Structure formats: C-alpha cells, structure tokens
Amino acid sequence: MTGPGIDLDSLVAIDVHTHAEVSQEGTASLSDELHEASSAYFKVEGDRKPTLPEIAAHFRERSMACVVFPVDTESTTGQPAVPNEEVAEAAANHSDVLIPFASIDPAKGRLGARQARRLVEEFGVKGFKFHPNLQEFYPNDRRAYVLYETLAELGVVALFHTGQTGIGAGAPGGGGIRLKYSNPLHVDDVAADFPDLPIILAHPSFPWQDEALSIATHKPRVHIDLSGWSPRYFPPQLIQYANTLLQDKVLFGSDYPVISPDRWLKSFDKLDIKPEVRPKILKENAARLLGLAPTQE
Template sequence: MTMDLDSLVAIDVHTHAEVGADGQSSLSPALMAASEAYFKAQGHRQPTIDEMAEYYRSRSMAAVVFTVDAEHLTGHPAISNYEVASSCAAHPDVLIPFASIDPHKGRAGVREARRLVTEFGVRGFKFHPSLQGFSPDDPMAYPLYEVIEELGVPALFHTGQTGIGAGVPGGGGIRLRYSNPMLVDGVAVDFPELRIILAHPSFPWQDEALAVATHKPYVYIDLSGWSPKYFPPQLVRYANTLLQDKVLFGSDYPVLTPDRWLADFDKLEIKPAVRPKILKENAARLLGLFSSTSSAMSSAKESA
C-alpha cells in the first residue's frame, strides 16, 4: 500500500509519538504533566503509532510522526527512532516518519541520521532546541545538519514558547531563548540548501519567524500547536500573501487534534486559492510526495 496523494484532504506535518510499544512515555512524568496542563489535555490517552495511523486514515489525512530525543538535558530516554520508522513503515499510506537526534550525540548521531534515512526511510528530522538544551547555531550541531542537508530531507525546529516544563520550578531546566527563530537564521545561512521548517506560531518571536522565512528561500513555517483562531494577524497576512507557498498545516496531535484545528481554520480569512496549499500542496512538494495525477497536473501547469 502506498500513499495516494490525490485522495488525501490534508497532510499534518507535526504529530508526536508519545508512547512506545513497551509503554515508555516520550517525556518524564513531571514534564508530561506540565505539557498536558498547558494544553488543557490532562488525562488524554497517548495513542500508539498504529492507532495514530487509523485515526488519520479515517480522516483521509497523512501525518508526519516523530518523537524528541532530549536525554542529554532531561535524563529521560527517547522512544527509539527505529521503532518510529518501522511502525510508520507498516502504514505507508498515511504515516511519514521523521527522526529526532540529540546533537550532543556527536559523531554517533551523524551515523544514526544517515542510517535512518538510507536504510529505514526516514523523511526528516525534528529538533527541539529548548528541550534538547542547545542553541540551533551552535557548531556542535553542524555535522548533523551537514548530513541532513546532504541527504536532502528537512529539519524541523521547535520555535517559540513551549508547554513542556511550564509551571515546573525553573521550567524543568528548559531555556526558552534557544527557540528564538533568529537562531535558526544562521543555520539557513551556513547550510543554504537545507530545507528548514520553523514549527508553531513563534510566540513571542512571531515577527522574527516571518522575517527569516521571507528572507531565506528554503525556510518554511508550520502552524501547529495553536488553534487558528489565536493566530497573530501578521501570520495570517503573510500566509495569505508572501508566504503562501511556504506555510504548512500542522496540529501538534495528540495534544491538539486536527479536528479542532481544521474547524477553526475553516473560519479563518484565508484565500480560497491558498487553503489547499497550506493544507496539502506545500507539504507534498517539500516532502517529495507526488501521485501520478498531481504530477501530470504540475507538468501541465509548467507547459502552460
């Protein structure tokens, strides 16, 4: 079974694998509780990747799935990237595996990144600088960016405030400043062919994110983690105009469901011609997902 792009109504580029096959959580109990409180999702059930596949399949959507490797800062072991990749491989019609590698792993992380893409079909990498405890422009991470750029897959960076650690004394050791999108601007300069996704409306640095995405041709923005009814007006304005080909639908499932996100997105003043770009077309192009019909349509447009 393969992905039929024409049958999909949307591609969600931001979902989390929160529980492994052995029941291991992606976060420590304290940080998970803080995240659930922040998103008012206390008691929500953590779906398995197989359950995520059925959830998205029933909605005719595809989803990018990842966890976060932040063991260096948190001391909590990550869900295995290989488990995420193999579980997604069982559902290629709806799931797209991303991996997460803590830059503190050094050369071992670089080797793992290459193997995950070439042998396990991983299509991108997720970074959470605040949770992983590093500045995106730290040269420590550059060997990892180098191999990701070489492999031609995107790097998705959490930006803005995080609900993880919110309310915990000292924020659980999580430093918000590492998630300022201006720190990713230097990465875009030093790795000019690297496809970069700035995740979330980047509160309190929304204008910074818009500036970077407007200035750097391969920097995109995903709209996950916020209900669209709370989007800053400048984000909506840029999504409708200058960045209409570089803005991506993302939910942050399971803490924010695509059902709620899409219901609120329907009420947003987005141009009819832009809606399908945000919901599916931009992500399909960025991730290299093409069906025969969409490829034919693209060729016809280019010929015209």
C-alpha cells in the same frame, strides 16, 4: 507488512507535526511532571498517549497523512525517546498515512551524523526534529553542524521547534526549561550556512513571530508550520503573510496528541484565509516539500 503508500489525491490534508510519545513497550518520553503540565497547558481532551498504530488509525479515519517523530532528549532529561527505528518501522507498516521523521540529539556529534545517515538510507526517514529548549542547544551552535551537513547531503528536512514551548509551562521554574534557545533567529544562521537544507520553523514563534516571518521570506528553503496553537490565536501578521508572500511556504500541523487535527481544523475554518490558499496550507505545500508531489518550476 508494508502498507500501500500515500495516495495524495485521496488525502484532505497532510499534518506535518505529530508526536510519538509512547513506545511499543509502553515507555513514555516525558516525565510525569512535564506530561501533566503540558496536558494542562494545552487542555488536552481524550487519550494523550496513543501508540503509533493508533496514530495511524486516527489519521486514516480522517483521510489525512501525518509526519510523526519522537524527540531525543535523553541526555538532558534522562527519559528515553521512542526509538527512531520503531517510528520508521511503524511508518513502513502504515505507509498510507505515516511519514517518518527521526530525532537525534545534536550532542551526539559525529555518532549522531552516522545514525542519521543509517536512518535515511536504511529506514526511509524523511526528516529530523530538533527541540532546542529540551535538547538545550542553540541551533547555530557549530557543534551541531556535523549533523546538519549530513542532512543537507541527504536532502532531508530539518524541523526546529521555535518560540515558547508548552512543555514545562506551569510547572515550577517551567520544569527547568529555558526559552532562550528557541528564538528562530538562531535558525537563520543554519539556513544561511546550509542553503540547500529544507527547514521548517515549527509553530507560531511567540514572542518572535516577526523574526520567523522575516527568515521565511528571506531564505528560500525555510517554511513555517502552524502547529501547537489553536488558529484563533494566530497573530494577525502570520495570517497576512500566509495569505500573501508565504502562501507557498506555510504548512498545516496540529501538534497531535496535545492538539487534535479536528480541533485545529475547526478553528482554522474560521480564519480569513483565501480559498485558493487553503489547499496549499492543508496539503499542497507539504506534499511538494516532502517529495510527494512534483516540484513547481
């Protein structure tokens, strides 16, 4: 059964960064080691493994919508992701609150590009999540460009994890995960080579925050989401740019289920954000980027 669709006026916020970590069969997308390490890193409270219907209920109760996605790391971790089709079908069934993104490992090359086209054209997927650390690739690796070409043609969003990752943090050797892949400067090449591709740099990009701010001010289609950190830890320059030059390009994201929207918003309320900028960050910028609101002239 398909839901009624998003009523933008009734929403208090749009969370652009939530994870589908458990399939309907109960299969988890992270190994026990990585799951436990990241839960400890983020000090997760409550259920870390909500199903897609439970994610929908969580956000519906709060009058919010959310972008939800799996992360395809099967080639590097051996763990199968929640199927993209399952996420898209859940979003169709809960279309008042769920906005479907997919994930395709760039290592799949032309096969991945064909899969992306099918997911957009047949399942209504609105964007794609990339995690360079877990997928073990530099975003500007030319082997990924065949996939970006398809996304740019289809006009959907590319969302890249940037900066340090909580996945593997505290595990021996960081779980074997290398941070070098997630410097946002690698995404700058993508933004230059695909000027029409909408891009989100996910998270405060520690330790490359200034690089992320530079890219977002320089490249018109590049945005920044604020997920993965409690706002009380945001670097001062990120708050400054969110209030000024990037006020139309910064997006609310929680990183649910490791950080709940309640926890994030409680901290965000204490930040010195201009009253006229708050609604942009919480809803208006995402609505425009995702095609839920008219594009500003």
